[in-house]
Amino acid sequence: MVTQDDNKFNKNIILIIAAVIIFIFLPNFISGYYIRIFTAIFMYATISQCINLMSGYMGYLPFGHVMFFGIGAYMSAILMKLGLPVFIAIPMACLSAIIVSIILGFPVLRLRGHYFAIATIGMNGAIMTVVQNATEITGGARGTTFPIIMASPDVVYRYFYLAMLSLMVITSLVMHVVVNSKFGYGIRSIKANEDAANSMGINTTFTKVTTWAIAALFTSIAGGIYGYWMSFIAPDEVFDLMFITNSIIMMLIGGAGTILGPIFGAFIVETVSEVAWSGFMQYHLAALGIATIVIVFFVPRGVIGTITDKIRNRRIELSKKAEVTNG
């Protein structure tokens, strides 16, 4: 039994490494348009992964989570305008996002369910308003620019493609380690039953705030890279709740509470929405909305979740059969 599991585990690792290698060399064979689409997919997968940690694993839906995306983008822009290189600006931006998440986390994470979701939307609005009005620092509602990269567009596209790809891979690996650790069991217990978790010795407040800080970390890096990629950002763009709405849809379609779910979801939704966008522009949002409703009703565990459930049930049935034949 154990060796069989080990074999399967090794096979999965080889598959994942192969997929990553293919994606690293993919830009050599496709045009700039598709490189851009893939970059967006990797970015959404990263954000969706963070939402998944908060919502799929811990049961707290952070609707206003895009505030960390915006903070990441704006802090990077401000620091890079001061002359700091990108490899210092983005880590410092994500440090500030972590600090904000911890300060906000202590009061807000006391709220449960919808109240938490609504409260985060409020905080996102508050931070956006501050950014819009602090004109001297942020450039106000008209937005701000990043330093321009002196290279041909082709090279720049590839640069951001690889940056987003590695961010997605690193985020997914970290999430995998987190949810399978002791701390991860704490996170999942909070979703399952917060009171029982507390009475079983789990420091729920600490766990919730730390989890939110982890989610803020990767979201803010995605924000920083996105800003540099676009080279121009405006408050109503990087604090736009649509980023989170999309990420939530991706998580639901791929499978909430699985690591591969958000990645698959990002691929499915972005591809479908790209086709819908070019085909019937005015209905594309309606199509997404209907797809979400259908998924929630008929495939509530998402693509990956449904598949893993099937595999697990088959294993239980097999073990039952084995028991019957043995006994």
Next chain:
Amino acid sequence: MADNDIILDVRSISKHFGALKAVDKVSFQARKGEIVGLIGPNGAGKTTITNLVTGELRKTEGEVYFKGINVSRMQPFQIARIGLTRTYQVVKPLQGMTVEENILVGSLFGRSDRQNDLNHAKKTAHEIMELVGLDKKKEFKVSDVTLPDLKRMEFARVLAMDPEVIFLDEVMAGLNPSEVEESMELVKNIRTEKQLTIVYIEHIMKAVMGISDRIIVLHHGQKICEGSPTEVCDNPAVIEAYLGKKYAKEVIKS
């Protein structure tokens, strides 16, 4: 009856919800390795006392000492980590997880003064599952197992935390007579094996009388009687408030 045997000392705790005195100046003690029965009619305050002692409700007044430590102002998870824990009357399984994972969470987070990395905790969880007879259902999701198994799982989860004092809040409610018998055996065996102190809340008189060393009777939030099972059955106030005359005679006979 040496004083240093007392592991749990509840000193005059009260809980008022507005004008209602749910628990009114209740004091009791539990010695190491003892099973204390806590009985009383519905609404007498049994579950409220459990919530007060384990820190889930804030006390209006009074103090709780556990192993000589004042735990009155502590959070539930801090109290659990030093070895005082409880099961729930209405089971609170961790939904979406398997039976094994539920018990694993208990052994992972239970006691902080003990080695509890993932591998070690898994070993503990497996030992406990064998002890309570859940090892065949470990891969089942909690939504797929029966109520008696869920109650068993809650008990196993608490045991996996390696506590010193457990509040068992109606672990037998909803079980049929043969399951009650089984559950009683289980509690007795584990008490002797693990040197546990158990505060036992139950409505099934046969179980409470058969298992407890000492019984405390509550009525309207107040302690009306404390003593051995036979003493409690003889007490006129208890018969009046809870047992009824006919039943008291039956119990004394048996």
